[in-house]
Amino acid sequence: MPTTDRGGAIRLSWPGRSAIRLSWPFRPGLLDAAWAVFTAINLVALLAFPGWETIPFHVIWISFTLLYGLRIWAIGPTLGVLGVVIAATAAGTALAVGRGSEPAVELTEVPLMAAMFCATAWHARRKLAAEHNSRVVSEENARVLANQRRFLQDASHQLRTPITIALGHAELLARGLVSQQEGHDIQVVLGELNRLRRIAERLLVIAAAEGPEFLHLEPIALDSFTMEILRRWRPTANRRWQLGTLDKATVPADRERLGLAIDALLENAVRHTGDGDVIRLSVVAVGYGMPVRMFIADSGEGIPPESLGHIFDRFRSGDSGHPRGTGLGLALVQAVARAHGGNVMVRSRPGQGSEFELVLPGPRGPLALPSAAPAEADAIDGKLARKP
Numbered sequence: 344m345p346t347t348d349r350g351g352a353i354r355l356s357w358p359g360r361s362a363i364r365l366s367w368p369f370r371p372g373l374l375d376a377a378w379a380v381f382t383a384i385n386l387v388a389l390l391a392f393p394g395w396e397t398i399p400f401h402v403i404w405i406s407f408t409l410l411y412g413l414r415i416w417a418i419g420p421t422l423g424v425l426g427v428v429i430a431a432t433a434a435g436t437a438l439a440v441g442r443g444s445e446p447a448v449e450l451t452e453v454p455l456m457a458a459m460f461c462a463t464a465w466h467a468r469r470k471l472a473a474e475h476n477s478r479v480v481s482e483e484n485a486r487v488l489a490n491q492r493r494f495l496q497d498a499s500h501q502l503r504t505p506i507t508i509a510l511g512h513a514e515l516l517a518r519g520l521v522s523q524q525e526g527h528d529i530q531v532v533l534g535e536l537n538r539l540r541r542i543a544e545r546l547l548v549i550a551a552a553e554g555p556e557f558l559h560l561e562p563i564a565l566d567s568f569t570m571e572i573l574r575r576w577r578p579t580a581n582r583r584w585q586l587g588t589l590d591k592a593t594v595p596a597d598r599e600r601l602g603l604a605i606d607a608l609l610e611n612a613v614r615h616t617g618d619g620d621v622i623r624l625s626v627v628a629v630g631y632g633m634p635v636r637m638f639i640a641d642s643g644e645g646i647p648p649e650s651l652g653h654i655f656d657r658f659r660s661g662d663s664g665h666p667r668g669t670g671l672g673l674a675l676v677q678a679v680a681r682a683h684g685g686n687v688m689v690r691s692r693p694g695q696g697s698e699f700e701l702v703l704p705g706p707r708g709p710l711a712l713p714s715a716a717p718a719e720a721d722a723i724d725g726k727l728a729r730k731p
């Protein structure tokens with residue numbers, strides 16, 4: 344028989360399989376009892392109203408089929424209840440035929456109704472089995488994904504120490520080398536080791552982003568946070584650093600992770616602009632509880648439309664004419680944004696610049712945003728040419 348655990352979840356026995364659980368808002372025992380009483384009343388009616396037997400007869404079978412659809416008992420109890428219903432309705436119909444209020448052909452209704460019930464029960468069980476299988480598959484997928492994430496985290500973590508040691512030794516070697524060729528070679532080694540270190544660090548963050556303890560949220564005033572970032576970046580490159588709209592907005596965010604994401608965006612902005620180009624940061628808040636948008640815009644080289652759909656992919660680095668990147672900067676930005684319940688989008692036009700929009704949910708909770716970050720091909724339309 345099915346058993347019920349706390350909260351009204353039904354545990355059903357399933358031949359050769361693990362138990363299947365169904366949720367139901369009220370206690371299944373009560374439902375069964377109510378149906379038993381209802382059926383008894385219909386049986387009495389079947390006997391008490393000659394000439395009208397067909398109505399209680401069909402009501403019994405319909406209510407039985409409905410009840411099964413809601414409860415889907417295990418096979419044993421189902422066959423037991425089916426046997427009782429067959430016996431009771433057959434006896435009632437036989438009595439009606441005996442007293443002449445129903446023709447004998449009515450007796451064929453019993454096996455027909457039983458066959459209809461069996462067909463319905465078969466479909467219900469098939470549906471249940473399909474749901475069970477899809478739950479098993481999604482649990483297995485979740486387990487595989489969690490394993491992959493843990494593996495990636497462990498691998499990135501393990502790589503960091505040997506890379507740091509190798510870098511230290513390579514730097515020492517570089518100081519002692521005198522010939523031009525040797526100096527060039529050791530610079531290549533240093534460059535590649537630095538790249539490896541960046542890959543390991545970024546992969547570690549990206550892999551951790553889907554984990555439950557990735558974020559340490561605190562209220563962050565984005566206006567002062569943005570000014571602080573601008574102060575930090577201003578001396579690093581000869582650009583026209585500007586503050587755009589700076590609405591007052593406080594959101595729950597992880598200061599360190601959010602800082603990493605904005606640094607990755609600013610690093611790109613610096614790399615893809617030249618001396619005197621504009622790099623502008625803005626914070627736009629529409630109202631309390633609404634998403635807050637951070638804009639990181641530059642008037643640099645822009646992104647070709649055919650690349651826009653791929654720049655958030657991992658290891659995508661369209662860096663012609665630039666030092667080879669890891670292609671993980673924007674993947675990291677996206678991972679951090681999504682971990683916050685937000686997203687990141689881009690608008691760009693070659694030769695006119697790019698604008699990245701980081702959307703963060705307000706204090707009231709996560710955004711209902713599409714799962715894929717849309718990479719819009721719209722132009723900035725001269726936005727960067729305007730003074731704030």
Ligand SMILES: Nc1ncnc2c1ncn2[C@@H]1O[C@H](COP(=O)(O)OP(=O)(O)OP(=O)(O)O)[C@@H](O)[C@H]1O
Pocket residue numbers: 541607611612615641643644645646654659660661662667668669670671672673674697
């Ligand atoms: N502000 C920008 N202007 C023009 N192109 C950009 C800009 N930001 C990103 N891109 C393009 O998107 C690509 C992916 O950027 P991403 O930050 O993911 O990788 P990367 O910068 O190549 O590598 P890394 O960040 O590890 O150094 C870049 O290679 C570049 O082609």
Ligand SMILES: [Mg+2]
Pocket residue numbers: 607610611668671672673
């Ligand atoms: Mg980058």
